[in-house]
Amino acid sequence: MRQHHRSTRLLGSLLLVAAAGVLGVGAAPPAAARHATPLDRIVPAPASVTPGGSPYRLTRDTHIRVDDSREARRVGAYLADVLRPSTGYRLPVTTHGRGGIRLRLAKGPFGAEGYRLDSDGRGVTITAAAPAGLFHGVQTLRQLLPAAVEKDTVQPGPWLVAGGTIRDTPRYGWRGAMLDVSRHFLTVDQVKRYIDQLALYKLNKLHLHLSDDQGWRIAVDAWPRLATHGGSTQVGGGPGGHYTKADYQEIVRHAASRHLEVVPELDMPGHTNAALSSYAALNCDGVAPPLYTGTEVGFSSLCVNKEITYDFVDDVVRELAALTPGRYLHIGGDEAHSTSHEDYVTFMDRVQPIVAEYGKTVVGWHQLTGATPAKGALAQYWGLDSTGAAEKAQVAEAAQNGTGLILSPADRIYLDMKYDANTPLGLSWAGYVDVRRSYDWDPGAYLPGAPPEAVRGVEAPLWTETIENSAHVEYMAFPRLAGAAELGWSPAATHGWDGYRVRLAAQGPRWDALGIGYHRAPEVPWPAR
Numbered sequence: 001m002r003q004h005h006r007s008t009r010l011l012g013s014l015l016l017v018a019a020a021g022v023l024g025v026g027a028a029p030p031a032a033a034r035h036a037t038p039l040d041r042i043v044p045a046p047a048s049v050t051p052g053g054s055p056y057r058l059t060r061d062t063h064i065r066v067d068d069s070r071e072a073r074r075v076g077a078y079l080a081d082v083l084r085p086s087t088g089y090r091l092p093v094t095t096h097g098r099g100g101i102r103l104r105l106a107k108g109p110f111g112a113e114g115y116r117l118d119s120d121g122r123g124v125t126i127t128a129a130a131p132a133g134l135f136h137g138v139q140t141l142r143q144l145l146p147a148a149v150e151k152d153t154v155q156p157g158p159w160l161v162a163g164g165t166i167r168d169t170p171r172y173g174w175r176g177a178m179l180d181v182s183r184h185f186l187t188v189d190q191v192k193r194y195i196d197q198l199a200l201y202k203l204n205k206l207h208l209h210l211s212d213d214q215g216w217r218i219a220v221d222a223w224p225r226l227a228t229h230g231g232s233t234q235v236g237g238g239p240g241g242h243y244t245k246a247d248y249q250e251i252v253r254h255a256a257s258r259h260l261e262v263v264p265e266l267d268m269p270g271h272t273n274a275a276l277s278s279y280a281a282l283n284c285d286g287v288a289p290p291l292y293t294g295t296e297v298g299f300s301s302l303c304v305n306k307e308i309t310y311d312f313v314d315d316v317v318r319e320l321a322a323l324t325p326g327r328y329l330h331i332g333g334d335e336a337h338s339t340s341h342e343d344y345v346t347f348m349d350r351v352q353p354i355v356a357e358y359g360k361t362v363v364g365w366h367q368l369t370g371a372t373p374a375k376g377a378l379a380q381y382w383g384l385d386s387t388g389a390a391e392k393a394q395v396a397e398a399a400q401n402g403t404g405l406i407l408s409p410a411d412r413i414y415l416d417m418k419y420d421a422n423t424p425l426g427l428s429w430a431g432y433v434d435v436r437r438s439y440d441w442d443p444g445a446y447l448p449g450a451p452p453e454a455v456r457g458v459e460a461p462l463w464t465e466t467i468e469n470s471a472h473v474e475y476m477a478f479p480r481l482a483g484a485a486e487l488g489w490s491p492a493a494t495h496g497w498d499g500y501r502v503r504l505a506a507q508g509p510r511w512d513a514l515g516i517g518y519h520r521a522p523e524v525p526w527p528a529r
């Protein structure tokens, strides 16, 4: 460090760094430093922020110094990829020598995903116990740099990072987003683009809704017509599509490179028209229905009393589990209006052990709590504030008995709900969900009677009845996705709309720089363009 400090002083263009180093805490900052983003203007809000000291200025001599491990190098390479196009700097990733930005793996109170970021005139150091923590720290560093850092052409700078320390660990281990690729198919590239956007806000689960009435989207060797026939259309009658196993693995790999785990969902026993249409034998009457391109729900069911149904489930779960390195497999279970309660319970009693047999933990929509959730299963709650007390109590009771909860209340964080009456896309069955409404609730106290420790986190679903491409996805997800991320990451003590709307407003220019066409919600003080 000393060495580094002396040699940078020789470079005229770096006078600011030298001056900042000499001035230290308390002295008036150099003029340009006034433009550094305040250390607490971050979404999701960090657990603790201690501003102070000199800013760091990124220059053409900055190195990204990493520990000599493959994982740390990877995070370093990712950071370099983010910073090089806009700064125009070389930013070599090195394991020794001088480094303005340092990524350090070390023991400490960071947990699996937390980090500390220290910034002063000499550099920025991100310390974490695990690579995911370094990665999340890098997302914080991005937000501390000017929004123009997100552009893909060289920008003028200066590239200042305010001085001080951030200590940060997530409130919840499950911070998810769900993408429905069944109602409208989204390509591998479209899914990867969304993954990159989720990573900006430290989300760590991508739940892929891979099957529904309108489309089966994953290749299964034992039942090839699921994809070739069941995947051949979508809402509105377009060509649909499906992921080959290689496609799916590419998504999983890309997600892993952004420290997200893919949670695949095969929705059963309802929402299965695409499968029923692909194989007549799966139907109780032995007759395959036509493909479906409308948006009704609740009209299809697997045939619970036919043995072939469980051969089918065994095959599809086995093949999907084998492609999925993550712990979880989501079996749906919502809106099974064409399955009797008795059949629903029978079905879940038979299917949950199959998921366990292939090494996965069951996740289901909260209707699963009306059957007997397997030990360790998670239930995803998608009710509303107005959902009846009995239904809420059933979920709360399951939570008291050990079922973990993922909170996705539809009238709060369903990203497919319209913001207001003028929103051109989306649905409104759960009401309009404006930005404040989607942010202003506490997952820890949301479901009456559920023990706070049963809450594993939050997830923002995006159903795609009206969503056809990335522009649509982004308009509905941004800005509400950022609020969901904050509810999942930030301590309850940081929660507050007045502070949030200011931090959120600062994201607008970043989304502009990234080409994300977001909804400029009137309740947020976006900077003029």
Ligand code: TNX
Binding pocket: 297, 334, 335, 365, 382, 414, 416, 427, 463, 464, 465
């Ligand atoms: C309800 S939420 C559904 C989906 C629809 C969504 C539209 C849930 C588990 N099921 O089938 O796509 O509403 O908002």
